[in-house]
Amino acid sequence: MTVWFVPRDAAALSVGADAVATALEARGEHVVRTGSRGLLWLEPLVECADSRDGKRVGWGNVQVCDLEADGLSDTAENFLGVVEELDYLACQNRWIYERVGIIDPVDADDYLAHGGMVGLQRALELSPATVVQAVTESGLRGRGGAGFPTGIKWQTVAQQVPVPHKGDPIDAPCHKYICVNADEGDSGTFADRMLMEGDPFCLLEGMAIAAHAVGADRGMIYLRSEYPAAIAVMNEAIAKARDRGWLGRGILGSACDFDVSVRVGAGSYVCGEETAMLESLEGRRGTVRAKPPLPAIEGLFGTPTVINNVLTIASVPSILARGAEAYAALGQERSRGTQVFQLAGNIARGGIVEVAFGISAHELIFDLGQGTKSGRPLKAVQVGGPLGAYLPADKLQVPMAYETLAAQGAMLGHGGLVVFDDSVDMAEQARFAMEFCVEESCGKCTPCRIGAVRGVEVIDNLLASDAPENTEQLLRDLCDVMTQGSLCAMGGLTPQPVLSALDQFPEDFKRVAARVDAATQGAVHE
Amino acid sequence: MTDSPIKTSEQIAALKDLLTPIADREPGPVLLCLQAVQGHYGYVPEGAVAVVAEVCNVTRADVHGVFSYYSDLKKSPPPAISVRLCAAEACQAVGGRGLAAAWSEACAADPKLAAATGTDEPVFCLGNCALGPAALVNDQLIGRANVATLKSAVEAAQNVTEATR
Incomplete structure (x- = not known):
């Protein structure tokens, strides 16, 4: 008997998987709800097999209108072929995620x-x-x-x-x-x-x-x-x-x-x-x-x-x-086994990639992720969450492992990579890192509670055209205090995105000043 | 100040009936009790803090400290439909800031929409970071959100609310 598999993962539901499942059921089809395969740009990804354990073929970005007339066929534009043989999945080594997307999660x-x-x-x-x-x-x-x-x-x-x-x-x-x-x-x-x-x-x-x-x-x-x-x-x-x-x-x-x-x-x-x-x-x-x-x-x-x-x-x-x-046997140095990488943000093929440690960010983002979603040049990748460093496009060869990232002043964190294209303003991102710390600091220790508030102010001063020359040094000193003096990673690591933005993209911190200067000069010439 | 539904001794007794089993069963029950209050009333009404304190055998100051710490716990009734846009990095990378601005404009232009959804409350990450910008309309997660999909999600939520009435 033909079995249909439709994910019930929140990401798939967020782009209409429920409507597709309902439509299939209304046609009298046998539908099994699964997790997501992790090929999130293809969601809702609908699969079909001769039996529950049969080889599954799939269709990407399925909408209810695709089911009309002849329904999903192997000549349809969004037909993917055998799902397990897709390059994105075939290159993975799934240990943690071995069943995700395959089984009914609550069966x-x-x-x-x-x-x-x-x-x-x-x-x-x-x-x-x-x-x-x-x-x-x-x-x-x-x-x-x-x-x-x-x-x-x-x-x-x-x-x-x-x-x-x-x-x-x-x-x-x-x-x-x-x-x-x-x-x-x-x-x-x-x-x-x-x-x-x-x-x-x-x-x-x-x-x-x-x-x-x-x-x-x-x-x-x-x-x-x-x-x-x-x-x-x-x-x-x-x-x-x-x-x-x-x-x-x-x-x-x-x-x-x-x-x-x-x-x-x-x-x-x-x-x-x-x-x-x-x-x-x-x-x-x-x-x-x-x-x-x-x-x-x-x-x-x-x-x-x-x-x-x-x-x-x-x-x-x-x-x-x-x-x-x-x-x-998998991995490198003291980073053994597999890591579940998450490709997110401005990326063409975002999703879950579980592979052994040691794959480079470049391979993850360009080979698997196929670059930015917008098609514009990649400018920066934030690795390891809001407390992680921003890596510039030319530093993505680094192997993804605990030691190699630490050597770059970055961290693996929970394995998330957020991709930004060249429209991003890194000064704005640095400011956001401090703002986020203001919002979320628990308030127990001073470097984090007060430091983050001052951090936002100092960045604002830095971006103002009349910033005194030592403002950047002040920001670096403040980051040093937060890094050394905070009780936990919240205050201790907030400087990581801030300083990496400042070090790798100094031009973004001068842009506002330059713009204001240009405007003032223009006024003088008139 | 909102009118509290916890004033009379009957109301207090009803709340105690809700909370006592939690306090009896669970260790460290203060946050659980506050969440149960919010689950019941939609927010934590004035007067509830004292009842939670009594049921959990801690001071009102302790309960107030917990109540005021967590951003989920609300002092006043929520809007009919809550719309929360993700304000974190992965959604920023795909136009999250622009969507937030466009959504406020849409609400400003449509008083009915504004009344139904209340003020926008940002949220930091909904775990839909490959399909951003993400939004949560009541319990419905929206991926690749834009003003049109948000509006239709709000309409769908309104229909659900009306149907359950």
């Missing part, structure tokens, strides 16, 4: 049929210490941006004894927590969202493996309120996982008890910082905590807590299933 049987739960089953056959060992050997590092080795974090939590919640009586139940940071606030990143909407069981399986490895009994997913679709899918998946015995008492018949709940954020960017996230999960203002104590020792409600990003945790099931060695 537990579909998950099992495509290799789901193999990792957890294997983990439960191993001792917790062996699982931690495997994660350490895989070389997996935190995908949220900081890049801390996951195995070492887990090891630290595994060594702690569970304790009651802070403030509870000493004989109250003892806990350890697995907290997943799904507060994906960085502009240009959407891989957490697409994973949660496209394969939520994978995240839950990863959390259960982590729970077994460190002896945790509770899990929380801190999910931002801007992702209503992901919240709904995760909650549905949790309910189904409980029904299946994948969560709850004695998961998969083992001695491990573990349950998960979702807590929704409330519109604060800084809550993506791990200690601010803990404060928010505990129901307080999302202000940053000073470290130590490390969350691994005294984290959520004072208990030992693993805090990992969605992609970090979602890497674990496939590492257990396919072997730590195979994972560690």
Whole structure:
């Protein structure tokens, strides 16, 4: 029987996937809703196969009117052929995203049929210490941006004894927590969202493996309120996982008890910082905590807590299933395995690219992304979110890995690349970086809270025609104070986009002054 | 100052019935309770802070601190339809700033539209960064947004609101 596959991912829905699915169903077709393949410029991307597991052919940018008359055919202009053979997908090495876009995200049987739960089953056959060992050997590092080795974090939590919640009586139940940071606030990143909407069981399986490895009994997913679709899918998946015995008492018949709940954020960017996230999960203002104590020792409600990003945790099931060695064989230096890159902004072919570390930004943007969407020359790429550096067009050969980017004064962050064409004013972008910090600073430390406000003022002064010559030095000094003196990455990294814009595109900071000068001179000549 | 729906002892008791199960079940319940209040009333009315404080056994100052910190939590009733345009970098790269300006102009030119959608509240990133500019109209995410698609999304949301009435 012919089966149609239409994504239910929020990005696909944002360009009309629901209407297409409804129209297909109205014609009596069998429609399966999936996540997105990550070829976002083709959304809604509709696929069709002879059976549920048959080879799928696809059509890009499908609208309801395409279904009229003969419907979608292999002679249609938007026919793509076999989807898996498209260059954008064929060159990828999908570990985390192996099922996204293929399965029905909330169908537990579909998950099992495509290799789901193999990792957890294997983990439960191993001792917790062996699982931690495997994660350490895989070389997996935190995908949220900081890049801390996951195995070492887990090891630290595994060594702690569970304790009651802070403030509870000493004989109250003892806990350890697995907290997943799904507060994906960085502009240009959407891989957490697409994973949660496209394969939520994978995240839950990863959390259960982590729970077994460190002896945790509770899990929380801190999910931002801007992702209503992901919240709904995760909650549905949790309910189904409980029904299946994948969560709850004695998961998969083992001695491990573990349950998960979702807590929704409330519109604060800084809550993506791990200690601010803990404060928010505990129901307080999302202000940053000073470290130590490390969350691994005294984290959520004072208990030992693993805090990992969605992609970090979602890497674990496939590492257990396919072997730590195979994972560690990918990548370069201390950047092992795969990274989910997100091509965003002004790019012709934006989407998800999961490949081994070491691919260059140039290959990602020009070979896969095919340059800017506007067709104008590329001017800059912001790597790693709003706190990441702007790379100019001639510096894109850098291999995408933790070490190589750090050597350039940039960072990988959460793997997002935002492309800008030559119409962008980099002084405006630098100013925005400071404005964003004003808006989102938690206010706990002075360099960030006050520094960002002064930063906007100093940039405005710099751009005014009568700026004193030392204004640029003042901005650099201020950035130095913020970098050195802030408690967390919010204030500490805001200077990165500002200084990279200033260093790489100094002409943009002189443009306003030049324009005003020209205008004044013109007036004199008249 | 808006007229608070939490004044009488019946109203307070009803709110307590809503919040007590949360406070009993969940550790660290203050933010959850405020979100539940907003889920029920559409905003956090005056008077709710004191009830949350009592139910969670913390001071009103503590609850007010949480309430005032998070930009999602609102002091006054929301517009019938909320329109939020992404103001972050990936959408800036594809004309987000221009769309925001064009949308304010469209609202200024059409009082009905302005009344239905209230003041525009920017949002930093909706996770639709490859299909920008992005916007959120109520819970509906819009990709490759322009003034025309925003207007039709607002109309669709109005129809939904009317249908549920």
